[in-house]
Every structure is written in structure tokens, then in C-alpha cells.
Amino acid sequence: MACMSDAPLRLYLVDGSGFIFRAFHALPPLTRKSDGLPIGAVSGFCNMLWKLLVDMKAQPDSPTHLAVVFDHSEKTFRNKIYPEYKAHRPPAPEDLVPQFPLVREATRAFGVHALEQPGFEADDLIAAYARQVREAGGQVTIISSDKDLMQLVGDRVTMLDTMKNVRIGPDQVVEKFGVLPDKVVEVQALCGDPVDNVPGAPGIGVKTAALLINEYGDLETLLARAGEIRQDKRRQILLEFADQIRLSRQLVQLDDQAPLPSALEELAVADPDPDALAAFLQEMELNTLGRRVAGAHLAAKAQAPADQTAAAEPVDVAAYACVRDLPTLDVWIARAQAAGVIAFDTETDALGSATAGLVGVSLAVGPGEACYIPLAHEPEPGLALDAPGDLTQIPLATAIDRLRPLLEDPSILKVAQNAKYDLGVLSRYGVQVSPVEDTMLISYVLEGGLHGHGMDELSRLHLGHSPIPFKQVAGTGKAQKSFRHVALEPATAYAAEDADVTLRLYRVLRPRLRKEGLLTVYETLERPMPPVLAAMENAGVRVDPERLRRLSNDFSVRMGELEAEAHRLAGHPFNLGSPKQVGEVLYGQMGLQSRRTTATGAQGTDASVLEELAAEGHALPRVLLDWRQLSKLKGTYTDALAAAIAPATGRVHTSYALASTTTGRLSSTDPNLQNIPVRTEEGRKIRQAFVAEPGNVLISADYSQIELRLLAHVGDIPQLKDAFARGLDIHAMTASEVFGVPIEGMPAEIRRRAKAINFGIVYGISAFGLAAQLSIPREEAGDYIRTYFERFPGIRAYMDQAKETARRQGYVTTLFGRRVHIPAVQARSQAERAFGDRAAINAPLQGASADIIRRAMIRMPGELAAAGLKTRMLLQVHDELIFEAPEAEAATASEVIRRVMAAAPLPAVALSVPLVVDVRAAANWDDAH
DNA sequence: GCGATCACG
């Protein structure tokens, strides 16, 4: 990063020797594991330097220049004038000697200059650089606590003791030497320094020296007037040792004329080369620091502002064209054809692509070269009279016909941000856009888990540019208007900018896929998804509104009864939907003991708490539980689902998010069809409202225990693999191993516990979590886990390896190469790191499962069509796919589906366990599941 | 806008 020429110069000089000796003496004798090389000082040095670099950056006045200064091993000029100087010092400890060159190497690895000069001490170099910066009007900070450097302190020079975190200015110097910095040398000359073997005047210490200097002003005056001193001994010493004192002065006086090994400009602060630094730390086997450094690098990369080349030309929204006639459109289409790679975006009048109407299309053919083609803008109702404006546009059908050849041209690449949306809209207008790339998905592959992948965020991150917010053109809240009613000028700025930014993002991000070894992941797991999901969303699923309405009524009536009962038990009315009021009734009024507090400290009233209270024989908690269940079902499902039926199709069209999870799973919104109730009898009634069209059936196909099977494969656990190969009941098998109970005639409770353990393993088990799940004491849960690890030692190894990988790289990888970044593993707090550890254990399993079902989904439409079937894929629920099939082809379709799903990992990965797929067909989802 | 709660895999 360039530094402004007129910016003030701020130089940090690190006393390297000080760092080394502090590190060496502060740490136990650490050695490199692989060969026993002593590295305690290197380790401490690196940690201190890293901390300094981090702290430094955080400061408002962070330095512009930085260097670490070392003593050179040769004798210095001081030895020439006084051979005994530092002569009494024992040689450096044996295990420190080999570390001196390593420390210099470490300094360079951190991107910092290591300075030394034959014939001079580090302190002289520091003095010389300090002088130069001082004279240039800059500021110097010396990172050291060495008193010999205190003579340099002044207006523009301070010292900083990073270990004790104290600044040393003139006041601190006076405290130490009794004089201001400019007189320190004189005091030192008098009192000498046993550490460096500087003789000084025998019998005179700091106190007396300061007294004398303060009285006489300076050393020469003192020596000249020594005869006046009253105290006999003091007078005699000064007279007798005058030469020795002058010599001492020479020894302690730092040489600020020392030749500089590097010019000041070369010391400009620079970021280290991350690869070189990682290599050095790895070579030294300093893994903890390596992880910390790697984590910081990842974080910095994620926040890195603009790539200079991509952001080269600033975004100018006024320069975009608004295309309103055919000749102009044809010019843009010709430019697009010439470009070969374009970005495009669609504007619509609603959120869901499955129901939204097309309002306009924008194209970008180069950075800054973008246009908007309005197709269905209208005057805002009620405003037509006073602001008619000119809304001449190319008729929608005409424009589509012109654009179709371009959008379907196999030789022209169309880039979109969240392509699924645009493909979904355009396919309803008869355009099958291809080939397509998606900047959102490229970002997801590169940096999933580090940040979101929406266009605004990516633009800020990679282009350093904040696009016009949608709210700015369409308004916000109740006043928000359809894009259809946005005037052409702001619409052009907003829409064309999106295409422009998308193209720029593509140029920045796409090359990284190959460089970072993620091209295959993108091409096989991401890029094919948008058309598949767009088709599923457009298909929607039939939901029986009449059935939902009856359910809703039923729930309402029963909720009313429960509410009345609750009010009677409480003795007064209260809002059952308010956890606060529920808490007041239970814990305040009725005097029950709360057993858990929520994150904010409130007394918890969640289902597990109410269950415990109910089990103690209290009546109200049970009523609350029943009411809550119905309230949830009615509020979140029956009423909301009925409202979500699109009038145009009579079906419910969810929206799948491709880049919202950390693991590669999809998520479903508006409405969420991935959390339709199934666990309770009442809940399943909602599932029964999901039905097939007359003459059709729903087919549900789900992977059986896919994550446990992946654990068996990835962790290479022989017993698990064997059990799956033989088609055994995996939970019963686990139970017999852990509890020593034969599988035959096993009590249901034992199997239930084993099942909970198996789930827990996949989540990165903890005794606390398992205890909560099973309502057993933590100690007992701990015993189960211990036994489990003893029976399946490979699992412990898998977990340790997952954690280690995450800490080292900042991410873990699935079987199919997907990277899941887990920044939490490198957080400050222990708790957060533990969180990251569990995520690191879970992510390869959940992620591989997500990869597998993606592979199946990508192949499915082609395989169904190839089998001559009309069966359509409608929904995905993580390990389950739901299809709608004409009754007559249900059996054939089921077999195609089973085959495609079971073989989905191939040919990329041959699992060492079979994938079992359960397939069922029925008139509604509940019966099919 | 956020926390609590609860629906799913």
C-alpha cells in the first residue's frame, strides 16, 4: 500500500537483542519436536514480534517504518578504547547460540528488516536511525526497556516496553537516573555499569551521580571544579578517576553517526508474504503461532478492500445507458456478442422468482459499460396525473425475442449474481439462459464461512464500492414501491450498476478458483445448481388449503380452551405467548423454582424447563406446553402456508438459498419448507396437507443415516463400516458395544441412548450436551462418551484431526473438496474456540452429505428425462428429495431416483459404506415419508 | 431490531 509522501514519518525500532534475551529467559528450554533443535528463544521472539505487529496496526498512529536491530557479533569500537568492555560476560548459553541466526530469519519472515552493522552495537544503530528521523521531523519509538537507550529519549523519541506495556518518556528517565535524558550519559559515566563492565567512578552510584550533575550542570564542569567538593572521599575519587570517568562516558555514549545498513525508506512497513511466513513457522514447528498468523491472514483477506485492478475504474452510475428503442438494443446485443462474456441482471416486481413479473433487464459488456432495458415500467397509481413522464419502452415480448438468441447462445457466457433468480424468472418467459456463471457461488466456494455473499457485501469487499441500495430507489417499509413504478432514470442507475458490479466481481473472483484449487468444486457442486433449483421453485408443491383451514380452526378452538384453563390455573388472564408473562406467573406468582436462565439472564420457560416442571406434578406447565405446540403449528404453518399459496399456480413456491449455510447445505425461505413438522402426531397433520395433483403421487426418497455412514468412511471406523455393510441396526450395534447388551431383545431405552450418542458424535459431542439430551447426570454422559471412544478409537482420531486441520488452515474440507471456513477455531475466547472445534468436527460430515445430495439433484432431471418420465423434483430437505410423479410411472421413477441418489458420490468418491435410500410413494407427504 | 422459542435435518 502506498504511503503518502507528506505523511509524518513514524519509525519503530525494536531492540532485537532485548527481545531475544527476554524470550530466552522467560521460557522453559523448548526444543523442536522433530529433531530437538532448541527453539525457545525463537518461539518467544516470534510471539513477541507478532504481538507487536498486531498491536501496532491497531493503533491510531501506527508506524510507517519498522525494523528490528541486532548486535553484530564482532568486537565494537568500544573494545578498541577499552578492552575490558563487556569482557567479563560469560559466553551465550550453548542452546541459545544456534538460535541467533534463526531469529534474524524469523524477523525477515515476518516481513521486517533485520539490521546490524559490524563494529557497532544495536544501540548505536538505534541512535543513528533515531537521529535521522528526528532531524526529518518524524517520530521514533524504541521498543526496549534497556536503560542504555534512555539517553535518546526526547521530544520526538520515546521508548516502549512492550512486555510491561509502559511508555518511557522524559519523566520515566528522570525517575530512573535523576536527570533529564540529555544528561543520562553523564550520570552513567559517573556511576558506571557493572553489567557492561563500564568502570565509572568507584563508590559513586546513581543517586550521587545525579546529585553532582544537577549541581554542576555537566560532567566536564564537574571534573574541572572537582577540587571544590567538600566531601573528602568524593573529591578524591573524582580527581583520581577523572580519566576513567571520561573513558566511561565514551563507552556509554551511543554513536549516532554509525553507518546505516539500510536506508530509511527501505524500512517502510509491509505485510509479510503469508506463504513464506507460514513455511518458516511450520519449519520451526511453531504451530500455535502458525495458526494464529494464518487466521489473521484469512481475516484480513476477507476484509481486504478493493483489488486495485478490478476497481481501477470507479463505478459511475450516470454513465449507464437506458435502452428504449430497438436500434439501440441491437447495438448492445452486438456489443455483447463481441464481448463474449457479459453480466446480466433482471428486475422484477416481487421477491420470489417463481411468481415475480419481469420489469427490466440490464447488461454489462465491460467494466463501466452497462445498460438497462426497461420493459414494464408504469406510472405509479395515483401519481399519473401530476408526473406522467416519458415511459416509452420496447415492448416486453419484442425485447425478449431479441435477447433470447444472446441469452441462449452457447458461445456467450452470461454472468449473474445469484443466477438462480434470473434463470427462474426468464424461464417463465420462455428463455433458457445458458451458459451461466454465478459470482455469488464463486465467492461461496472461495470464502464460504468467512462472510456473506450478497452483491453489496462482495462489492464492498472486493471492489471497495457500495452499490446504490434498493431502498434508495424503491423506498422502504410501507412506502416501498414495486420496481415497476420506479422512474427510468434511477432504475437505470440501480439496475445497470448491478450488472456492472457483477461483471467486475467476476473478473476479480473467477481467476482465484483455479489458483486456489477450487475450480472442480465450483464446476461440479455449484455451477450446475441454479437451473435445477429454479425449476424446482417454479414447479412448487400443491398444498390443500381446505385441509389447512380446517386444521387452523381446530387448533384455534383447542387453543382457546387451553388458554382459558391456563388463566384459571393462574387465577387471572395473561398472555401465554409472552415468555416474560409466563415467567412472572410461574416463578413470581406461583413460586416455582426456575432451573435455567436464558442468555440474557431471564428465567427460562422453554419446553425442556416446562417438561421438568410438569413432571413434578404442576398443572400449568403442561397446559402451556400444549398451547405452545398448537400456537406454533397454527402461526408458523397452517395460517402461513395457506397464505403462501400463489394465486397464479395454486401451489407453494419456496425459495432455496444456495449460499447461506457454512456447510454447503441449502436453506429454504418464504416459506421455509425444510422444517415442516413431522415429529408429533399433530404436526404430521400439516404434512398431510402437502399433496400430489390428481392422478399423481408424491415420492419421498431419503438417505438413511447418511452422516453416520460418512463418519464411518471418513473416520475409517472398521466396526461401523462392517455394521453398515451387513445392514445392521446401527444404533443397536452401538448400544451393544457401549453398554455390553446383546442386540437381541435390547430394551428400547438402551437403544435410544445409543442413538443420542451417535447423533452427538456427529455434532462434536460433549458430556453436557449428551446429558441434556438424555436428561441424565453429566457424569453418566461422560462415562458413555469415554466408553464409546474406547470401543471406537478411530473416532477420537478423526475428531482430533478435524480440529487440528481447522486450526492450522482456518478451514476443513469435505470428501468432495468443498472448503468450510471456521474462523471461530482461532477466536480469543476459549468458549468460541470450543464452538469452532465442534463445527470443525461436524462440517466435513454435514458438508459431504450436502455435496452428495447436490450431485444427485444435478443429475436427476436428466436421468428422469432419459428414462422417458414426466416425474418432477419438487423439494429438498437436506437428506430427502420429494418428487411429483404420474401414478402410472411412480414405480419406475422410484427406481431411477433410488439409483441416482445411491450412486451420487461416484465417480468422484467411492464410499467404503453402502448408501441406502428409502423411497416411498403416496398421495401426501406424510404417507410418503 | 433482537431475544426467546421451536419447527426441521
Next chain:
DNA sequence: GACGTACGTGATCGCA
């Protein structure tokens, strides 16, 4: 053995 605790989601409600 410390840390707070199961992994990953989204919708709704009450309440500031």
C-alpha cells in the same frame, strides 16, 4: 482441565 455446550438452518412472537 478450562470454556459453556451439542452441528446446521428460518419463522414467529413479544417487547423495547
